[in-house]
Amino acid sequence: xxxxxxxxxxSKIHSNHYNLLANLRNVPWITSASLLTLIRSxxxxxxxxYMAFTLTERQKTPQxxxxxxxxxxxxxxxxxxxxxxxxxxxxxxxxxxxxLLLLSFNMEFFEVVYNDFSEPGFVKTYSxxxxxxxxxxxxxxxxxxxxxRLLFINTFQIGxxxxxxxxxxxxxxxxxxxxxxxxxLVIFTLVISFWTPNSRxxxxxxxxxxxxxxYFRFVIILIIEYLMYKQFHPLYKYQLKDLIxxxxxxxxxxxxxxxxxxxxxxxxxxxxxxxxxxxFFC
Numbered sequence: 280x281x282x283x284x285x286x287x288x289x290s291k292i293h294s295n296h297y298n299l300l301a302n303l304r305n306v307p308w309i310t311s312a313s314l315l316t317l318i319r320s321x322x323x324x325x326x327x328x329y330m331a332f333t334l335t336e337r338q339k340t341p342q343x344x345x346x347x348x349x350x351x352x353x354x355x356x357x358x359x360x361x362x363x364x365x366x367x368x369x370x371x372x373x374x375x376x377x378x379l380l381l382l383s384f385n386m387e388f389f390e391v392v393y394n395d396f397s398e399p400g401f402v403k404t405y406s407x408x409x410x411x412x413x414x415x416x417x418x419x420x421x422x423x424x425x426x427x428r429l430l431f432i433n434t435f436q437i438g439x440x441x442x443x444x445x446x447x448x449x450x451x452x453x454x455x456x457x458x459x460x461x462x463x464l465v466i467f468t469l470v471i472s473f474w475t476p477n478s479r480x481x482x483x484x485x486x487x488x489x490x491x492x493x494y495f496r497f498v499i500i501l502i503i504e505y506l507m508y509k510q511f512h513p514l515y516k517y518q519l520k521d522l523i524x525x526x527x528x529x530x531x532x533x534x535x536x537x538x539x540x541x542x543x544x545x546x547x548x549x550x551x552x553x554x555x556x557x558x559f560f561c
Contacts (some may be wrong), residue, residue, distance in 0.1 A: 299421065302371060302429050310369040319365050322358045323378045329355045333386040336393050349492060350468040355386070356496055357461045360503040363428055364453060367511075368446045370436045371429055379428065383420035387493075388413030431511040438512070453506050460499035467495060491547035494540040501540070505533040 309316055329351055337345055344351065359382060366375040391406040438444035 299376075299425050299429065302376060303373075306371050306373055306376065308373045310372040311365070311374075312369070315365055315368065316374070319362060319374055319378075322362050323374060323381070325358060326355065326378060326381050330381065330384065330386055333390055334392060347468075350465065352387075353461075353464045353468050353492075353496060356500060357457070357464065360453075360500060360507070361457055363432070363507065364450050364457065367432050367435050367449045371432050375432075376425075376429075379420075379425045383417050383425065385413055385416045385420075388416060431507065435511045449507060449510060452510060453503055456506065457503055460503065464492075464496055464499060468492070491544050494544040494547075498537055498541045498544065501533060501537050505537070508533070 311319060332340060332344060332351065359378075362375065362378050366372070388409045391409045394402050394406040396403050396406060435444060435449065439446055
């Protein structure tokens with residue numbers, strides 16, 4: 280029986296798939312159906328609104344939004360892999376590239392723009408380092424992150440062309456994991472809003488939450504991206520046992536990061552629950 284691999288035109292897998300400028304010149308404006316386009320457009324609009332909210336002084340934004348900053352941030356980050364999964368169904372278009380370009384500005388680094396740079400000390404040093412890291416993130420996003428995602432989706436579409444994959448394959452396999460991660464992070468975040476804002480104990484718990492939440496979020500995103508990385512090849516056949524395969528360096532790197540960040544998150548959470556080390560967060 281003829282193997283689907285024999286039907287792949289490998290001339291389509293070339294450097295242009297790894298080139299942002301080539302994709303900008305060649306991709307259509309919109310490739311997805313109406314419902315998917317509506318969802319993807321909503322994600323891009325939310326990203327833009329979140330960026331505007333982050334770059335606005337907290338005194339000028341509604342208090343109800345300030346109280347839910349962590350939840351808004353969690354949605355901002357979890358919508359990224361969702362956008363990639365939805366785009367993989369129909370292929371790369373300008374709407375997805377626009378989303379990637381917006382995400383190249385890591386708002387967690389640029390939140391310090393309103394800090395006081397006039398007085399020497401920790402605040403000034405921290406703010407300058409954050410902005411430098413934000414610029415470094417911008418460079419690496421253009422150099423590595425955007426081209427890799429375009430390559431993944433374009434390669435997946437080649438598999439769809441030769442019927443080695445189905446358009447909704449990635450969404451079906453990873454969608455439930457994304458949903459579980461999103462629900463877990465949203466629940467974890469909403470718990471914060473039930474604490475009394477002005478109590479000392481509440482401020483300590485919020486400080487511990489600020490320390491632990493990014494690691495929890497990063498674990499979820501790592502798991503989703505790891506599964507996407509494992510399955511985007513057009514001939515990859517999904518097997519559960521392959522998800523914990525430590526023979527390749529990429530697998531070792533991904534799994535090690537997942538374990539490290541999750542252990543760190545659990546450590547902070549345990550300290551939080553039992554009240555140990557609270558003075559460190561005061």
